[in-house]
Amino acid sequence: MSEVTVSRPPVRGGVGESVQRPDGIPKVTGRFEFLGDMHAEGMLWGATRRAWVPHARIERIDTTPALALPGVHAVLTQDDVPGHRYQGQALTDQPVLAEERVRYWGEAVAVVAADDPETARRAAEAVVVELEELEPLTDLELARDRGEVFRHIPVRRGDPDAHGEVVVEGTYVTATQDPAALGTEAGLAIPDGQGGVDLWGPTQWTHVDLTQLAACLALDPGQVRVQPCRIGGAFGSREDLSLQTHIAMLALRLDRPVKMVYDRTESFVGHVKRHAxxxxxxxxxxxxxxxxxxxxxxxxxxxxxxxxxxxxxxxxxxxxxxxxxxxxxxxxxxxxxxxxxxxxxxxxxxxxxxxxxxxxxxxxxxxxxxxxxxxxxxxxxxxxxxxxxxxxxxxxxxxxxxxxxxxxxxxxxxxxxxxxxxxxxxxxxxxxxxxxxxxxxxxxxxxxxxxxxSEGFDDFAEARVELTADGAVVHTAAIEVGQGMVTVIAQVVRSVLGMSRVEVAFDHTGQIGSAGSTSASRQTQMAGNAALEAATVVRDKALEAGGGDHLDDAGVWRGDTLVTSLAALTADGPIDHHVRYRHRPTDEPxxxxxxxxxxxxxxxxxxxxxxxxxxxxxxxxxxxxxxxxxxxxxxxxxxxxxxxxxxxxxxxxxxxxxxxxxxxxxxxxxxxxxxxxxxxxxxxxxxxxxxxxxxxxxxxxxxxxxxxxxxxxxxxxxxxxxxxxxxxxxxxxxxxxxxxxxxxxxx
Amino acid sequence: MQIERPRDLDELLAGLDSHPEATLLAGGTDLMVDVNLSHHRPETVVALRRVDDLATWDDGFIGAGVTYARMEAGPHPALAQLARTVGSPQIRATGTIGGNLGTASPAGDTLPFLAAVDAEVVVASRGDRRRLRWEDFLLGPKHTALRPGEVIVGVQLPERLPQRQAFAKIGVRQAMVIATVNCCVVRDEDGKTRIALGAVGPTVVRTPAAEELVSSQQQVSATMLDEFQRLVSDDVTPITDHRATERYRRHAAGVLARRTLERCLPR
Structure with a gap:
């Protein structure tokens, strides 16, 4: 079979080709719907009350002046979090909204929902937050000396007495860098009328958001559908939650869709940065x-x-x-x-x-x-x-x-x-x-x-390839943040199937399992390998069912003869295969x-x-x-x-x-x-x-x-x-x- | 929020007479930033763009509504040079000289030019028109002599402008950046030299001692340039902020002034 494959011209849009991105022209011509462009019938607008001090004790929060404004529907604080009150990917130590203390400049203290963005913004400002400012800890050596350590990793390798003749020493500093994605944080939460919620937010990994959201909202994971989103850049900053829990809380409380869009200043305090x-x-x-x-x-x-x-x-x-x-x-x-x-x-x-x-x-x-x-x-x-x-x-x-x-x-x-x-x-x-x-x-x-x-993490990615009369669709929950995975996965599958009609469908968390994060340079290999393995099985099933030796957009071929059309091949339903791909395991240190x-x-x-x-x-x-x-x-x-x-x-x-x-x-x-x-x-x-x-x-x-x-x-x-x-x-x-x-x- | 959109100067001045506290909207490149940051929530806005009288440029009179894009293509080399450094093409297409004066940022890019040529600012209200020297108009950071009910009509340049003129601006990007220091030098055929610098004091400043040093000289020696640079550095009163340190601004003001003067000297 492989000789036959090699002698044919390579599939159009396959591996090695500079295939154009499907979202490229819509993005540069302004027709691409980014998160901030989304709309839902009857939606309210959310806004966030922040505390502009780096460290303080919260003495009092009074939401009544905000609630008194016409057009304001809800004002929520940490006391309103329905479930687990903290979020975080590994250690859940970040309060959904500031609790007892403000720990960084711009931390969210309350969220509001109102009829329009300006009313929401005014309502957020009207929330009374009384603070007693505390001395902020901002010096790294002081933080180390005080034991404010998230993690200390020692490396001890080789001979402690080994020395070289030539020695150079230095102290170096790198400042904090902002990822500065052009699209600010934006999101939309739509309640499903049955206690659950559909959520679009700035993410690089919907399933890790799901775990945190379901816990904070006190919902079964099946009740929260974290949707693939169309975000304007990430660079890592959308691995952690920003506004998702806030809009979901508001939407569920009010049983109405709630949208929120950060402005640029808010974005600077609303996403994570490169460590100094x-x-x-x-x-x-x-x-x-x-x-x-x-x-x-x-x-x-x-x-x-x-x-x-x-x-x-x-x-x-x-x-x-x-x-x-x-x-x-x-x-x-x-x-x-x-x-x-x-x-x-x-x-x-x-x-x-x-x-x-x-x-x-x-x-x-x-x-x-x-x-x-x-x-x-x-x-x-x-x-x-x-x-x-x-x-x-x-x-x-x-x-x-x-x-x-x-x-x-x-x-x-x-x-x-x-x-x-x-x-x-x-x-x-x-x-x-x-x-x-x-x-x-x-x-x-x-x-x-x-x-x-690394470090022993159970790292996997799921993909499902589905072959119908119209071609193949690759289903994945991997997130396209602008990096181009949408093109790469399709190219891989085209080359496996020998078909040019291949599209990528981005599924929500209820439709497919995790693809892992779009980070760590991993999706080309992880989602790519999951798609490759699924496509390989689909191809083999198709060839067996169709009785041929290779596949293309027309159907299954034996030598130079088309033996089964795609329509005939999939007349009883799509041919599909689902894969959970894992890379080889790693150790903890x-x-x-x-x-x-x-x-x-x-x-x-x-x-x-x-x-x-x-x-x-x-x-x-x-x-x-x-x-x-x-x-x-x-x-x-x-x-x-x-x-x-x-x-x-x-x-x-x-x-x-x-x-x-x-x-x-x-x-x-x-x-x-x-x-x-x-x-x-x-x-x-x-x-x-x-x-x-x-x-x-x-x-x-x-x-x-x-x-x-x-x-x-x-x-x-x-x-x-x-x-x-x-x-x-x-x-x-x-x-x-x-x-x-x-x-x-x-x- | 109420928005007035007068079509000529009379209508504008009448509108300002009835709303003397109105916020004036020219190109919006400063105002809208403030509005978006919620620093400013104007009750009444008077939009100036439809007032054609403000957009005239008649020899020595530059209407307040003249945009950076027009200045960039205009006859005064230093004005064209400074206009090129402002923002992006979109900003230059909408931002105006009147807006730059009205905002009165210490780093405003037209201000060193206006100060160096000793321009006057023409302001009007219903039934009154005043001409103020630039230093009587620019009173402090974001603070001008404009009174409620008044609008900037334009700037009046002196009749004869030195052809030897140059502008320079330090910023960390190649373009589209707010000045860390900016500077304009003009020099007459007889050697009389005027220099103005921005972002090194509460308003744009002139440095008279440095001007005097080189004004009487047809030939400016290297030693004299050294002294000129030192006098400029000594005379400015910059601050340290998130854009630059006081020490850097003081040093850079001297270097920039010297280099800008050198561009005005015969080669």
Missing amino acids: GLMHYRHEADRDGHLVRVDAQILLDGGPYQLTSQAVIANSTFFAVGPYRCDNVFVDGYALRTNNPPSGAMRGFGANQPCFAAEAQMDRLADELGLDPIELRLRNAITQGDRLATTGQLIEHPLPTDEVIRSVTAIPLPEPEDDDEPLHLPGGTGLTTPRDRVVRGIGYAVGLKNLEF DADGQGELHVDFCVAAHRAVVDVDPDLGLVRVVEIAIGQDVGRAINPQQVHGQIEGGIAQGMGHAVMEEVVLDHGVIRNASFTDYLLPTTLDAPTVEAALVEQPSPWGPFGAKGMAELPTMSATPAVVAAIRAATSLPLTRAPVHPEDIVTGPHDAPE
């Missing part, structure tokens, strides 16, 4: 540049509730050394409880912070040794057959660290510029910088991260942080070229080149899209993106002041895809979308260091850091 990090590192190497020992202490700011911090700190700890071999490694990772805004998942999931620190350490080490920084990295590059420096896990699958480094260095450097076009100069349209004041710098960084869930904790890994290398105006501290990122491990590119254009977007996000964190915190208060909760790179700031991107097929990913594919962000940040900062000869140990780098000394945020 404080890291102390000590690297020791021999004279040839081989790493002998790494010591690190990593502190992450989790904010007041655990959310995913226990898993984020695991990534920080276990990827503390980066993609390098080292036999003696001693790391302490701490996720800490503070009164800063809640932190959670964000693209890279804890591997980014140590990557910034460890890559700076590698450059320092190269400098100390008088070695080229690329050469130093190549001498230590980890690959298949090596052991992960922290956990000691054997790398069983291809891991092309060497190849991604060599491929990025093989990309020609951009030509020096000599024109006076303002957009080609630091400062851009501001006309700040004459060409002769510009200094160019080049920097490198390499990133390593796990794929899928032992007391020394050792074990086979991860299922697989991915690696990328960045080279950044920057132009700096040293007198004003302005930076233009000219170009970022990347060598990216992809296993196999199922949709090359989407891979490049992830690379370009990820690089913009990583370089943003290198030169501008920072949630400015002043004793727990966000000073820049708007797009006026939380600066994201625009298209004029985004660098030219040159990408080399390294394709070493994964032995278990669908058609050899790997998840890859987090890596482009991770090492972009340290590469850009390394390039600024090269241009300025400054140590620059904090990301992002502000003009102050280059010109007048360290950033001194407002006191």
Whole structure:
């Protein structure tokens, strides 16, 4: 059969083709219905009363002035939560609405429902909240010393007495980064009239929302249908609940649909952010540049509730050394409880912070040794057959660290510029910088991260493939957040079936089991493999039933003869198959942080070229080149899209993106002041895809979308260091850091 | 909320006479941000866009309703340069010079130009018209001399403007960013130089000592530029906020002023 398959032309829209996204044109032409565009007959509008202090004791809440306003239907507080009063993915420690205390700036205290958004907003403001302010805990070392620890992970590997001749030490800081998805949090809850509710909310994993929602609403899980949603970006920030419980409570209380949409400022306090990090590192190497020992202490700011911090700190700890071999490694990772805004998942999931620190350490080490920084990295590059420096896990699958480094260095450097076009100069349209004041710098960084869930988590994804006379439909609860899975899954199934008529149907929680989270770079492999296995069975059933050797859009063929049409084949009903796919199990870490904790890994290398105006501290990122491990590119254009977007996000964190915190208060909760790179700031991107097929990913594919962000940040900062000869140990780098000394945020 | 939409200046002034506390809506690029953030809930709004009289640009008179997009294509190099730095194309198509004056942000981008050329602000109410020097109009952060019942009609530039003029602005992005420091320099053929800077004090400021130093000189030496830079840095009174530190702004003001002056000197 396989020979017949190979001799036929490949199916249209299959694996390896840059298939256009079905939601692409509707999105760019404004016809796509995002969450915030949804409407239900008779719906009310919700709004949230927040407390704008970082830490306080709640003395009194009085909802009567709000309820007295015409058009207001309900005002609910924590006392109105019907079931379990706390939510959270792992530890349920976050009150649905603030209870007794306010623990971060902007925490929700009450929610209201009213006839229109403005009345709802006025009602929210009318809720009386009397607070006694308390001192916020915002310092990481203080939080550690006071034992405010969500999780401490020790890594003790190798010989504690081992030492290298050459030693470099440093302390590094990464600020809080906001995921800044363009679509703010929005949702709609519609009661079903029988005590249950249908819920559309910003999510990356409907089934984990379901567990929390059913508990808080005191409903049977079957009574809550968490619907797949059409959200405008996520980057990790929609792994945790935001407004879902609130609108469901209101809708059930009033027996009317309730919609809520956060404005931009609310969004800044309504979703989780990338943990700020404080890291102390000590690297020791021999004279040839081989790493002998790494010591690190990593502190992450989790904010007041655990959310995913226990898993984020695991990534920080276990990827503390980066993609390098080292036999003696001693790391302490701490996720800490503070009164800063809640932190959670964000693209890279804890591997980014140590990557910034460890890559700076590698450059320092190269400098100390008088070695080229690329050469130093190549001498230590980890690959298949090596052991992960922290956990000691054997790398069983291809891991092309060497190849991604060599491929990025093989990309020609951009030509020096000599024109006076303002957009080609630091400062851009501001006309700040004459060409002769510009200094160019080049920097490198390499990133390593796990794929899928780790540490013994029962990680699975369900999919069901259904074949009818109209073609095949892949059912999944996996969430499309804009990343492109909708295209990838269809491509996989097309290639399996040999059919081009394949669509993806996104099911709600009542229709299919969990697909796991759209995060951890996992859906291409997890939902992809579930769909692949289901499609394979459907194909085999169809061939058997139809009596042929291959399938296409017309039906079942034997050689050159169509023997059974699709209509005839499915006359008695669809042919379908349901799969729950699991990757191989992983271990929990032992007391020394050792074990086979991860299922697989991915690696990328960045080279950044920057132009700096040293007198004003302005930076233009000219170009970022990347060598990216992809296993196999199922949709090359989407891979490049992830690379370009990820690089913009990583370089943003290198030169501008920072949630400015002043004793727990966000000073820049708007797009006026939380600066994201625009298209004029985004660098030219040159990408080399390294394709070493994964032995278990669908058609050899790997998840890859987090890596482009991770090492972009340290590469850009390394390039600024090269241009300025400054140590620059904090990301992002502000003009102050280059010109007048360290950033001194407002006191 | 009541919205008035007058079609000419008389109608506008009559409307303001009966609603002297009305909120004036020009391009809306500042006002609507405040409204959306619930900082401001106007009872009565007077929308200015249909008042054609405000959109005139007649040689030295620039109507309050002239947009950044028009300034960008206009005859004054520094004004065109500053207009290009404001917001996105959509913002520039709607935001106006009158709105920039009315908001009176310390970082307003038209203000260094208006201060450097010693422009006057023309305001009117029913039966009265006043011309105020820029420094008599801009009184403090978001605070102007505009009285209830008055509207900004436009700005009057001096008859002869130096052709040597330049604007520069520091921001962390290549475009679409609020100024950390902005600066305008104009220089006459005889050397008389005026410089104004924004975002380094409660209002846009001039730095007279630095102006004086270079105004009497046809040739400006490198030593003199060093001194000029130092005088500017000494004269400004910036603050530390979430956008930049006081120390950086002071330093950057000097560097930016020097470079902007250099663009006005013969090569």
